[in-house]
Amino acid sequence: MISARATMRPRDRLLALVFSTAVITHSAAAQSVDRDSGIYAPRTPLQSPPLRVEVIDGTRFRDIETGDAYRLYGIETCAPAQTARLGRQPWPCGTMATAWLVTATLNAWLACRTLREESGEHLVRCATAGHQDLAADMLRAGVAVAVPGTDREPAIRAYIQAEQDARKAYRGLWSSTFQMPWEWRASRAVMPSVAHGEATP
Numbered sequence: 797m798i799s800a801r802a803t804m805r806p807r808d809r810l811l812a813l814v815f816s817t818a819v820i821t822h823s824a825a826a827q828s829v830d831r832d833s834g835i836y837a838p839r840t841p842l843q844s845p846p847l848r849v850e851v852i853d854g855t856r857f858r859d860i861e862t863g864d865a866y867r868l869y870g871i872e873t874c875a876p877a878q879t880a881r882l883g884r885q886p887w888p889c890g891t892m893a894t895a896w897l898v899t900a901t902l903n904a905w906l907a908c909r910t911l912r913e914e915s916g917e918h919l920v921r922c923a924t925a926g927h928q929d930l931a932a933d934m935l936r937a938g939v940a941v942a943v944p945g946t947d948r949e950p951a952i953r954a955y956i957q958a959e960q961d962a963r964k965a966y967r968g969l970w971s972s973t974f975q976m977p978w979e980w981r982a983s984r985a986v987m988p989s990v991a992h993g994e995a996t997p
Contacts, residue, residue: 844920847860847861847905848904849866849901851897852865853876854876854890854894854934855897856917865916865918866908866922867918867919868921869921869931870921870931870951871934871943871955872940874888874889874892874893874969875890875981878890878975881973900926900930901924906923906924906930907922907923908921936962938963938966942955
C-alpha cells in the first residue's frame with residue numbers, strides 16, 4: 797500500500813517539512829520567558845516563505861524574486877577559484893561545491909530559517925524536498941567543511957558528525973589535499989598588499 801507521503805508533490809512535502817519544523821521550534825520557544833519581567837519573547841528564527849534561488853557560489857544564493865542574498869550557516873566551501881589536488885591531479889573544488897548547490901536547488905523550493913543578518917546577507921539553514929538540511933548534506937558529500945566553533949557560537953554537532961562521516965569515507969575533498977577555505981581566502985587577501993610592498997622602493 798502506498799503511503800500518503802509517497803504520493804505528495806515535492807512542494808507539498810517541503811511545505812509539510814516547513815510546518816513541522818515551525819511547530820517543533822515554536823514548542824521549544826514557547827518555554828522562553830524572561831524570568832525578570834515575566835514577559836514572553838519568542839526566540840524562533842525568522843522563517844521565510846519558500847524560495848526559488850540563483851546560486852552565487854558554494855554557500856551563497858539569492859532569491860530570484862526579491863534579490864535578497866542568503867548564506868548557509870555553519871559551513872564553508874572552497875572559493876570559486878580554489879583547487880584541491882588528488883595525487884598529482886588538480887581539480888576545481890570551488891566549482892564542484894557550486895555545482896552541487898546548483899543541482900540541489902535547481903527547480904526546487906527552498907525553506908530557509910534566518911538566524912541573523914550579516915554583511916547584508918541572511919545567514920540561514922535551509923531545506924528542500926530532497927534535502928532536509930542543505931548544509932549537512934553538503935558536508936556528508938564532502939563538498940563543504942564545518943566552520944570551527946567558538947565560545948560564542950559553538951559548532952553544530954550534527955554538522956561535525958556529517959563531516960566526520962565524509963572524512964572516514966574519503967568523500968569529495970577528503971580524498972584530496974586542500975587548504976581550508978578560510979585559510980585560502982586569508983592568504984589571497986594579503987597577497988596584493990605583499991606584492992605592492994615588494995614593488996615599492
